[in-house]
Amino acid sequence: MTEQFEVRRRIAAPPSAVFALLCDPAGHVAIDSSGMLQSADGAPVRAVGDEFVVHMDREALGDLPMGRYDVTVIITRFEPDREIEWTISGTVQPPIRHLYGYRLEPSEHGTLVTSYYDWSQIEERYRDKGIFPVIPEAALRATLGILARTVERPVSR
Numbered sequence: 001m002t003e004q005f006e007v008r009r010r011i012a013a014p015p016s017a018v019f020a021l022l023c024d025p026a027g028h029v030a031i032d033s034s035g036m037l038q039s040a041d042g043a044p045v046r047a048v049g050d051e052f053v054v055h056m057d058r059e060a061l062g063d064l065p066m067g068r069y070d071v072t073v074i075i076t077r078f079e080p081d082r083e084i085e086w087t088i089s090g091t092v093q094p095p096i097r098h099l100y101g102y103r104l105e106p107s108e109h110g111t112l113v114t115s116y117y118d119w120s121q122i123e124e125r126y127r128d129k130g131i132f133p134v135i136p137e138a139a140l141r142a143t144l145g146i147l148a149r150t151v152e153r154p155v156s157r
Contacts, residue, residue, distance in 0.1 A: 006116035009144040013151040015081040015104040025052040033142035035060030097121045115140045
């Protein structure tokens with residue numbers, strides 16, 4: 001069984017525009033397709049180890065009665081205009097250790113964006129709960145669609 005997936009989409013915006021949105025805590029909320037991310041506090045991230053807080057609402061998924069809670073996003077990979085990855089810490093302790101991220105590749109018409117979700121390193125105690133993946137692959141694909149409409153320049157017709 002796979003413990004990670006990734007989706008790709010070409011976006012008509014330069015890597016720097018995509019990366020700037022992904023470094024901004026409010027950007028994560030703006031492009032979230034799951035409905036769980038409600039708001040965020042913190043400055044844009046600039047390096048591995050940087051953190052910000054996201055106010056969550058698990059009721060949006062309708063799977064667990066967690067209600068509203070906060071998580072701390074912790075940057076685990078950071079390469080400007082190329083890759084950003086993070087894990088979370090929050091209500092559930094010890095941290096689950098699942099990873100989310102984006103890889104950016106310049107292309108002729110903008111950026112090839114790869115979004116990934118990796119739960120291969122989660123704590124053993126969480127494996128038997130049957131809750132992974134937390135979000136489906138389709139949610140990553142939908143988030144890329146929202147990302148595209150957020151950063152792409154309007155095309156005149």
